[in-house]
Amino acid sequence: MTTTTSGPPCDDAYEIDTDPDRIDIGLVHHWLSTDAFWALGRSRDLVERSMRASLNFGVYDGGGTQVAYARVVTDRATFAWLCDVYVDPAHRGRGLGVRLATAVRDHLAPYELKRTLLATPDAHELYARVGFTPVPDPTMLMMLGPAT
Template sequence: MGAAGCSGATEDDYEVSTDPDRLDIDSIHHWLSTDAFWALGRSRETVERSVRGSLNFGAYDAAGAQVAYARVVTDLATFAWLCDVYVAPAHRGRGLGTRLAGAVLDHLAPHRLKRVLLSTLDAHDVYAKAGFVPFPDPEKLMIWTPEAAGEVPADATGPTGPESPPPGNH
């Protein structure tokens, strides 16, 4: 599990930054499109557009290499959606996902948002450590997708296309 130089690393060995110039778009695209079940097959163009339209967080190791990513879609007034949280495999298990979620919440705190939402299939414990709780009234939530509306996404490669998130996408 350890890459050279990261064996034994702790969450303190990482820097979290919102500097867009530090983002490694090649790595972000690779991670999301090949290893993140909710974004498999996501096009480079879609990743670039999502980065441009979001508040982005990168986590960097001591050498300055990006090792994790998260983005937030927000109006900075009432609401935010935390999504595309990804930690490179060699850096998992060190609290980095929780630290990244905490950094997002800390960054958003001055805006006094009413709620920050996310969706997760299997990382409830990671986000709970950052202060997230289950949605109190899930029956109030609704979703619109092109498939549900009988439409085919523009970059579909199959019956549901690569942009169709399964329930629980990050």
């Protein structure tokens, strides 16, 4: 999947692609492990393993440099989890987060998934523009985390 983004105007043309060979693993690891509060300190091995088991989306500027990333964990039948969404600070404020989430939504649409989830402490408005809504009954959700 390669798509030129649409949506709000921005300074340059951006391309969103799911080709795993285009993903700059070192750059994604750097972003996540040093700047993404949810993944600080994440090892390169863990980033690589998570990417191998996921559908990955890269955003590239007009020169082909990767400027954003998102990962989707999915069975491509009933469920997906959107995670590790990151836009390089130099490219923020141009609508790339919405464009990236829209590309994910549109890419997953043919699978007719029952549910696509994400977790965010501060970007509810961004994801709402793409169609995400709060979980109707969060008391139904449970999680299994690390042993304490």
